Amino acid sequence: MTASKNLIILYFPSPFPAYRPWSGVPLSLLAISRQLDQQGYTIKIFARHLQTNTLKSLLSSSSGAVCLGISVMTGYQILDGLKIARAFKKAFPHIPIVWGGWHPSILPLETIKNKYVDIIVKGQGDETFTRLVHRLQNKQSLKSLNGIVYKSHRQIVNNPDSQPVNLATLPPIPYHLIDLSRCIGNTEYGLRTIPYISSYGCPHRCGFCVEPIVNKNRWVATPATQVVQEWQNLVKNYQADSIAVIDSNFFVDESRVRSICQAIINRKLNIKWGNANGRVRQMSQFKKSTWSLMHRSGCSMILTGAESGSQAALDLVTKDINVDDIKKFTHLCKTYNIKILYSFLVGLPWSKDAGENNRFVQSEYRSTLSLISQLLKICRRNRYTYYLFLPYPGAPLFDRAVKLGLDYPHSLRGWSQYLMSPEDAFNTSVHQRWISSHDARLTAMLTQYIFGLMDQDTYPTLLSRITNPFLRPLFSLSFYIALSLVRIRWYFKYFGLPIDYYFFTLVHKHGGLI
Numbered sequence: 001m002t003a004s005k006n007l008i009i010l011y012f013p014s015p016f017p018a019y020r021p022w023s024g025v026p027l028s029l030l031a032i033s034r035q036l037d038q039q040g041y042t043i044k045i046f047a048r049h050l051q052t053n054t055l056k057s058l059l060s061s062s063s064g065a066v067c068l069g070i071s072v073m074t075g076y077q078i079l080d081g082l083k084i085a086r087a088f089k090k091a092f093p094h095i096p097i098v099w100g101g102w103h104p105s106i107l108p109l110e111t112i113k114n115k116y117v118d119i120i121v122k123g124q125g126d127e128t129f130t131r132l133v134h135r136l137q138n139k140q141s142l143k144s145l146n147g148i149v150y151k152s153h154r155q156i157v158n159n160p161d162s163q164p165v166n167l168a169t170l171p172p173i174p175y176h177l178i179d180l181s182r183c184i185g186n187t188e189y190g191l192r193t194i195p196y197i198s199s200y201g202c203p204h205r206c207g208f209c210v211e212p213i214v215n216k217n218r219w220v221a222t223p224a225t226q227v228v229q230e231w232q233n234l235v236k237n238y239q240a241d242s243i244a245v246i247d248s249n250f251f252v253d254e255s256r257v258r259s260i261c262q263a264i265i266n267r268k269l270n271i272k273w274g275n276a277n278g279r280v281r282q283m284s285q286f287k288k289s290t291w292s293l294m295h296r297s298g299c300s301m302i303l304t305g306a307e308s309g310s311q312a313a314l315d316l317v318t319k320d321i322n323v324d325d326i327k328k329f330t331h332l333c334k335t336y337n338i339k340i341l342y343s344f345l346v347g348l349p350w351s352k353d354a355g356e357n358n359r360f361v362q363s364e365y366r367s368t369l370s371l372i373s374q375l376l377k378i379c380r381r382n383r384y385t386y387y388l389f390l391p392y393p394g395a396p397l398f399d400r401a402v403k404l405g406l407d408y409p410h411s412l413r414g415w416s417q418y419l420m421s422p423e424d425a426f427n428t429s430v431h432q433r434w435i436s437s438h439d440a441r442l443t444a445m446l447t448q449y450i451f452g453l454m455d456q457d458t459y460p461t462l463l464s465r466i467t468n469p470f471l472r473p474l475f476s477l478s479f480y481i482a483l484s485l486v487r488i489r490w491y492f493k494y495f496g497l498p499i500d501y502y503f504f505t506l507v508h509k510h511g512g513l514i
């Protein structure tokens with residue numbers, strides 16, 4: 001095999017353990033490849049779902065590579081990333097391993113201490129990674145390259161941060177670098193949904209969010225015409241019928257939203273778009289004509305952090321909204337037939353005193369469940385997801401949690417075990433400090449089972465994933481039995497003796513449907 005001096009190897013670690021397969025698009029790696037791909041580099045992207053024997057095929061493809069790049073969020077991805085990095089280092093001790101993504105950007109100086117990390121790209125990597133690759137290839141010094149941390153002669157060098165990228169000047173996301181057929185799935189709003197990102201950053205200040213520390217409240221966006229051109233290409237090249245917009249905050253600029261919608265309508269692009277993240281108060285202030293354009297251009301689902309029905313909790317997370325904003329927004333979305341994917345959280349670091357903290361958690365539950373009941377009366381087709389608050393390093397509430405006694409990991413490997421989502425409450429020995437194990441399970445039950453099944457789109461979406469004609473009626477019967485129990489539980493707000501939920505988790509774990 002001949003080695004290519006223009007070869008870049010990239011790995012996207014699994015966000016979840018093997019029992020919970022993930023088959024999404026590794027957008028971060030595509031984004032950092034966009035310039036290099038145009039410059040003629042050979043870029044090979046690996047992930048558990050993209051190859052059959054990922055490690056073997058990564059190692060057998062890496063000879064002569066300029067570097068290995070790994071992308072990680074806090075949590076399980078680190079564990080998987082370290083596994084690959086260890087094997088890679090053993091096979092290619094002289095090829096640098098570059099880490100990027102949210103976790104290394106938040107904790108660069110801690111992350112670089114790991115022996116399988118040679119260089120870190122802090123923040124957006126679209127341009128910095130290109131510059132880094134050029135320097136590595138030409139054996140140039142990394143001294144003046146902004147946006148990186150690296151090891152040099154056993155010293156750690158922390159260069160100044162880079163400036164936000166100018167998305168208007170960057171090439172489109174090179175989806176052709178991966179086998180997209182392994183990643184395209186169905187959603188509530190499409191049979192072939194492709195994820196896309198049109199902006200980086202968010203100007204708001206929610207206390208649990210890491211956006212303000214990584215992107216420093218700055219927001220940069222791809223211009224409307226470019227966005228719609230790229231969507232049109234996705235329709236043409238991959239027969240996409242829908243786009244999942246994964247921006248942290250898609251709706252920052254109302255005039256850009258209008259232009260995107262207008263361009264979709266003008267070009268007669270027959271697509272749906274959903275998952276787009278926005279804020280209830282800000283969007284409620286949009287002109288009626290903007291809402292109408294959104295509806296007419298195929299906006300099918302908006303994701304928003306409502307966080308809590310308790311005003312005290314909303315204030316603690318500096319959400320800058322009130323409960324009435326949430327209701328107003330629900331009415332608006334109903335009028336324009338747009339589904340809402342609401343995200344709530346519970347278990348905030350309220351007090352050092354365990355009893356007082358527990359009373360606060362119980363009041364959070366009461367207020368949030370009561371709000372959801374009211375929202376369900378306004379519209380029955382929205383979806384409610386409920387997460388456990390987890391203090392992420394860098395977020396303002398992390399500092400509060402530390403002051404109130406949070407014990408947290410101090411190494412890259414340690415962060416790989418950090419409890420991430422309600423479901424993990426079953427599978428981890430890490431205990432949440434601000435919520436009891438019982439309440440962690442209750443939250444998991446509410447989000448996955450109660451709200452999951454009550455969502456009117458869940459049944460058709462899951463059914464369409466079952467191809468075996470014998471399993472389909474069995475699934476339908478089980479679903480309706482479970483749904484009846486869920487409705488009774490919700491009516492009486494009774495979540496004890498969760499035997500039905502236990503069976504549901506078995507299907508969840510082994511069926512791979514949800």
Ligand code: B12
Pocket residue numbers: 015016022024025026027028029031032068069070071072073074075076077098099100101102103105106121123124125126129197209210211246247248387392393420421
């Ligand atoms: C899609 C998504 C997911 C997907 C897929 C994950 C993924 N990484 O693709 C899924 C559903 C799995 C997921 C899960 C979770 N997610 Co998530 N997710 C996102 C989301 C919305 C988009 C990610 C994305 O593709 N962005 C597009 C790319 C282009 O941007 P990017 O990832 O930032 O990459 C850029 C830079 O970071 C850098 N870069 C990234 N990787 C690399 C690698 C190299 C080598 C280099 C040089 C540079 C580089 O360059 C890229 C281009 O500029 C982000 C928010 C966001 N807007 O990014 C949250 C986000 C990453 N998720 C977050 C969280 C909290 C979670 C969950 C814990 C949520 C939950 N409660 O369950 C779980 C964690 C799962 C687990 N067990 O660990 C946080 C991360 C917090 C943290 N400390 O890591 C974010 C930032 C949301 C937020 N604002 O809080 N998530």
Ligand code: SF4
Pocket residue numbers: 202203204205206209210211212248249279305
């Ligand atoms: S939670 Fe959403 S709105 Fe709040 S700062 Fe983060 S990205 Fe912005």
